[in-house]
Amino acid sequence: MEVERVQTIAHKSKNTTIPSMFVRSETESPGTTTVQGVKLGVPIIDFSNPDEVKVQNEIIEASKEWGMFQIVNHEIPNEVIRKLQSVGKEFFELPQDEKEVYAKPVIGSDVSSEGYGTKHQKELSGKRGWVDHFFHIIWPPSSVNYSCWPNNPTSYREVNEEYGKYLRRVSNKLFNIMLVGLGFEENELKSVADENELIHLLKINYYPPCPCPDLVLGVPPHTDMCYITLLIPNEVEGLQASRDGQWYDVKYVPNALIIHVGDQMQILSNGKYKAVLHRTTVNKDETRMSWPVFIEPKPENEVGPHPKFVNQENPPKYKTKKYKDYAYCKLNKIPQ
Numbered sequence: 001m002e003v004e005r006v007q008t009i010a011h012k013s014k015n016t017t018i019p020s021m022f023v024r025s026e027t028e029s030p031g032t033t034t035v036q037g038v039k040l041g042v043p044i045i046d047f048s049n050p051d052e053v054k055v056q057n058e059i060i061e062a063s064k065e066w067g068m069f070q071i072v073n074h075e076i077p078n079e080v081i082r083k084l085q086s087v088g089k090e091f092f093e094l095p096q097d098e099k100e101v102y103a104k105p106v107i108g109s110d111v112s113s114e115g116y117g118t119k120h121q122k123e124l125s126g127k128r129g130w131v132d133h134f135f136h137i138i139w140p141p142s143s144v145n146y147s148c149w150p151n152n153p154t155s156y157r158e159v160n161e162e163y164g165k166y167l168r169r170v171s172n173k174l175f176n177i178m179l180v181g182l183g184f185e186e187n188e189l190k191s192v193a194d195e196n197e198l199i200h201l202l203k204i205n206y207y208p209p210c211p212c213p214d215l216v217l218g219v220p221p222h223t224d225m226c227y228i229t230l231l232i233p234n235e236v237e238g239l240q241a242s243r244d245g246q247w248y249d250v251k252y253v254p255n256a257l258i259i260h261v262g263d264q265m266q267i268l269s270n271g272k273y274k275a276v277l278h279r280t281t282v283n284k285d286e287t288r289m290s291w292p293v294f295i296e297p298k299p300e301n302e303v304g305p306h307p308k309f310v311n312q313e314n315p316p317k318y319k320t321k322k323y324k325d326y327a328y329c330k331l332n333k334i335p336q
């Protein structure tokens with residue numbers, strides 16, 4: 001069975017109506033549920049600030065209060081980011097049959113398996129998101145499967161590896177700061193989550209233009225199930241976060257890296273850090289794209305509240321289980 005891609009549907013529905021499976025009810029549509037005229041002031045943290053203690057405190061505070069922040073001066077060269085975006089865009093602009101070579105299997109596939117895809121399973125609301133995606137693991141080398149990566153454009157692999165190299169410096173630094181902020185000692189970090197073992201899963205989101213952006217969502221409201229997400233968007237705005245029960249646009253900051261605290265950080269810390277609830281909107285005339293990298297445990301690893309945060313007064317708020325079982329429940333909307 002062939003899945004019809006949103007990119008194809010978007011092409012067909014230019015200037016006309018879109019299929020009803022994308023049209024949200026009033027309680028869900030961004031047109032009716034977004035606080036208008038305000039951009040959410042998500043903390044912006046300057047990684048080049050020589051006052052390291054201040055940077056650490058800002059990260060820890062933002063992880064507790066917002067579950068989200070933006071990092072500027074992160075030392076990933078602009079050119080490396082520009083190339084990452086360029087090869088990803090080139091891939092999505094290939095003829096459809098060339099992209100389908102990388103298609104994930106329809107049966108038994110889920111959003112975390114690698115390859116080109118479109119979420120065909122309907123949400124609880126019965127609706128679908130206006131987005132196609134590509135997933136592939138970029139680290140550690142033992143988990144990378146290059147046969148899943150696009151061959152075209154030919155520089156795709158080199159460019160993505162280069163980005164991964166710089167990205168890991170930021171993700172390792174962030175991880176260490178966040179764990180130290182929970183009270184772990186430097187010598188304990190490896191046993192909590194060894195940075196060389198953590199899976200770095202890259203996703204490319206491709207949101208084609210939509211004739212009625214007020215009525216559709218890109219990705220529906222969710223928290224990321226990983227530990228943390230490091231995301232680069234293109235310049236088309238569309239990320240929204242929930243704050244005090246309301247939806248707000250997140251300000252686009254050029255060259256910033258957007259960080260989401262994910263479920264595993266919330267679980268590990270037994271609720272001290274908060275995973276951010278977010279969703280995306282799409283644009284009438286322009287294609288939005290984004291490149292999140294999800295930092296997550298290996299499938300067989302046990303995840304749960306760390307014993308450090310559990311005692312008589314603080315019972316565990318979450319179950320301990322294998323990450324693959326957590327992911328299965330999350331993807332199939334089964335209670336954890």
Ligand code: OGA
Pocket residue numbers: 203205219224231233238239278279280289290292
């Ligand atoms: C996601 C996501 C946000 C974006 O893919 O999990 O939240 O800005 N994407 O595209």
Ligand code: NI
Pocket residue numbers: 222223224278
């Ligand atoms: Ni997300």
